Amino acid sequence: MSNINEDYIEDYIRGIIPKNSFYLLKLEEYAHENHVPIVQPEVAQLMRVLLKNNKPRNILEIGTAIGYSAIMMAEVTKETIITTIERNEEMINLAKQNIANFKYSERIKILEGDAEEILPNLEEKYDFIFIDAAKGQYIEFFKHCSKLLNPCGMIVSDNVLYKGMVATDDLVVKRKKTIVKRLRTFLNYINGLEGYTSCVLPLGDGVALTYKED
Numbered sequence: 143m144s145n146i147n148e149d150y151i152e153d154y155i156r157g158i159i160p161k162n163s164f165y166l167l168k169l170e171e172y173a174h175e176n177h178v179p180i181v182q183p184e185v186a187q188l189m190r191v192l193l194k195n196n197k198p199r200n201i202l203e204i205g206t207a208i209g210y211s212a213i214m215m216a217e218v219t220k221e222t223i224i225t226t227i228e229r230n231e232e233m234i235n236l237a238k239q240n241i242a243n244f245k246y247s248e249r250i251k252i253l254e255g256d257a258e259e260i261l262p263n264l265e266e267k268y269d270f271i272f273i274d275a276a277k278g279q280y281i282e283f284f285k286h287c288s289k290l291l292n293p294c295g296m297i298v299s300d301n302v303l304y305k306g307m308v309a310t311d312d313l314v315v316k317r318k319k320t321i322v323k324r325l326r327t328f329l330n331y332i333n334g335l336e337g338y339t340s341c342v343l344p345l346g347d348g349v350a351l352t353y354k355e356d
Contacts, residue, residue, distance in 0.1 A: 166217070173207075173210060181274065185346035193218045193219055194218060200268045202224075212246075213244050213250070238252065258286075272297075277325055284352075291354050294353070301347040301349075302347075302349060303325075304322060329350065339353045
């Protein structure tokens, strides 16, 4: 449990989500067995709904890991191009292999390196951006991403309630205080940002949706 919802709520929601394809399930098993964080099922389902509604042409993802969410987004969309950023060499190699196995190599491009160094140099504009990387850097990531987001586009930020710690000091672990403080600053920032409309949902580990006004 992530401390966001009770176990019975989480279990029920996950129980009614349609099963993934066989190969996505295999990636989920790998992630679980090797302690690789991937997007939680209910958040992935939310993203599917958003993607089907928004029909983005270009997607940017920060935090590839083993390529699970990029592959999931490629499955939902048809001709969408997905650019994803990852700095961990081991994850990059695994993601490349997984993406190739799904035959999405032409649609999913991995940019190798630190997102804070890569983002300022991107010139492409995106309709949908998914932030799922170092939580303490979300506000920096967002500031870069907001410049790359097309009007009427959306930024989805995952894990923003961070096991419930962001919502209450009662759950804060001492060694996580800095991350919690930065996430609170991030959420206050996006909810008060002119030209954008945001909401925070107690889904998964907490997800923030930010819409850029036309």
